Amino acid sequence: MKRRRFLTLAPALLAPALPRSAQTAKPLQVVASFSILADMAREVAGDAAQVHSLVGPNADAHVFEPTPADAQRLAKADLVIVNGLHFEGWIDRLVRASGYRGKVVEATQGIVPRRAGRGVDPHAWQSLVHAQRYVENIRTALVAAAPMQAATIDARAKAYSARIAALDARSRAALEAIPREQRRVVSTHDAFGYLGEAYGITFIAPRSWNTDSEASAAGVAAVIRQVRLHQARALFVENITDRRSIERIAQETGARVGGTLYSDALSAPGQGAATYLEMMAHNVEAIAGALRAAAAR
Ligand SMILES: [Zn+2]
Numbered sequence: 001m002k003r004r005r006f007l008t009l010a011p012a013l014l015a016p017a018l019p020r021s022a023q024t025a026k027p028l029q030v031v032a033s034f035s036i037l038a039d040m041a042r043e044v045a046g047d048a049a050q051v052h053s054l055v056g057p058n059a060d061a062h063v064f065e066p067t068p069a070d071a072q073r074l075a076k077a078d079l080v081i082v083n084g085l086h087f088e089g090w091i092d093r094l095v096r097a098s099g100y101r102g103k104v105v106e107a108t109q110g111i112v113p114r115r116a117g118r119g120v121d122p123h124a125w126q127s128l129v130h131a132q133r134y135v136e137n138i139r140t141a142l143v144a145a146a147p148m149q150a151a152t153i154d155a156r157a158k159a160y161s162a163r164i165a166a167l168d169a170r171s172r173a174a175l176e177a178i179p180r181e182q183r184r185v186v187s188t189h190d191a192f193g194y195l196g197e198a199y200g201i202t203f204i205a206p207r208s209w210n211t212d213s214e215a216s217a218a219g220v221a222a223v224i225r226q227v228r229l230h231q232a233r234a235l236f237v238e239n240i241t242d243r244r245s246i247e248r249i250a251q252e253t254g255a256r257v258g259g260t261l262y263s264d265a266l267s268a269p270g271q272g273a274a275t276y277l278e279m280m281a282h283n284v285e286a287i288a289g290a291l292r293a294a295a296a297r
Helices: 002-017 035-048 068-075 091-098 128-145 147-176 193-199 217-230 244-253 276-296
Strands: 028-034 049-055 079-082 104-106 184-186 202-204 234-238 256-261
Touching (some): 028 128, 035 079, 035 128, 035 276, 128 193, 147 193, 193 276
8 A cells, every 4th residue: 555655656756857847837037137147146046046157257347239039039038137337338229129028127226336437336246245235136126026936046146245245255265365465466357356355355457447458558567567566566467458458567577477367257177267156255355365475475
């Protein structure tokens, strides 16, 4: 008797292993503007969504040129998630061209941005505290679009947010172990203001935060003067810009090249910054490591 009962129950016990689409509604089709947001959305949504990134790993969202295929992708989306703060200058035109009529959610909603030049600094994801606001905005949007999945999405968002907070605490401890006046580094575009504010690091950049042109000779010369004036200890290249300007500055100043920082895009899988959390951990460790090495010389 017992054995027979087990057999009749077996299919029901196996059911949860089936893909979600076979059990309930189809996963949401979510389009995120760039790789960092797409990773956050995947973390929060789990199986509840299929997430596509318009700007891929190692690519520069500042100079992205959408294609007709991107418009088709948007046309089929249930939800579009962007950074906002004027980061995606191309998004309004793309949405109009696609005919998409759903919500365009700004992940930075509620964040008070840094001022930068005549505008605001869009790179708010470089703060792990702001990232928790991103997660909350993404969670709210996903739950509104898929209320049946609310419990799963809420639980995933809570767990992810806790991991972000834990990394924030570790990062703060690693950088606060280095004297404040030694936390001076150079990067190739002005993308790390929020990271600098969070951990008391002074970043010097040879150009403004738009990346569509090489630093001019005059710009490089100005940074060389700044590196000397501020006694910057380490120089970093980014995955979305080329190394030439930074190498020239290193040669002229004797500051060390501390490696690659990931600013506006994740790495490809397996390259060490393929998720947002990996990226932030990599950046903090690269900066802390280079500053410790400079202090030991
Ligand atoms: Zn940028």
